[in-house]
Amino acid sequence: MKTPARVAGQLTAAAVYAAVWLFLASGGIAPALAAQAATHTVVIDGLKYEPETVKVKRGDTVVWINKDPFPHTVTSKGAFDSHEIAAGKSWKYTPRKAGEYAYICTLHSNMKGTLKVE
């Protein structure tokens, strides 16, 4: 036989569980994790950075994939430098400071791109 008090206690516990589940499912943690680690891809193909301008948030990761049959670089003087990215290879960079960074390929000066960090 359950006393009314015991039933009330179980109901409260159930409500707490439900509240916790609701918080986990729709609440703060999942979106917070997703916003933390976005990855952006720039493809290097036919001596072009695609997209030419990439907009990211501080802490995001940008991956440059070289699809050309010879090396390229992703070089922003004083900010970042991939050095040679061989054919078929990639290079990752995680900007920590906001700003607009123009970059070039030091091997092919007609290649230009921009990384915008918010």
Added chain:
Amino acid sequence: MKSPMIVFATTLLLAAGGVLAQGAAPPAAAPMPAAGPTDPQIAHIVVTANQVDIDAGKLAESKGGSKEVKDFGKQMVTDHSGVNKQAEALVTKLKVKPEDNPTSESLKKGGEENLKNLKGLNGAAFDKAYIDHEVAYHEQVLDAIDKVLVPNAKNEELKGLIVKVRPAFVAHLDHAKMIQSKLAKAG
């Protein structure tokens, strides 16, 4: 030193002229003009053009008088080898058998004469001769790409490969011109 390039240019102009004449001539009256290069010939021209610059680059890598010229030679070897690897993979895939022709023959001959000339030079004289030739060579190849190779390539993938690597030739030409003007100031 310039003569092989002129021979090459003339051959290309003849090839281009053939195409132009073909377009302009009334179909029945004129005798059959020389047609532009076929895909197997274009493939041979592409591979030969790259190989010629790889060979010159290797020589510059070892004989160059300045670090800048050595580095440029090394990059020519890397870039043109990469293009050729891709070109060879494509012709294998398409089952195209590259076919020798007057344009690739004159390219090859020009390359051999350039090497012969460069082997007799050292230091600053080598650098100047090598870079002057690189400027002329890349100009001629760009001209060939625009007037002969791209307009005549029938297979879309072959055409696509040429169009895609064209900016590399532009970058190489700009780079060679930049070194050329530096060498002129230094000399």
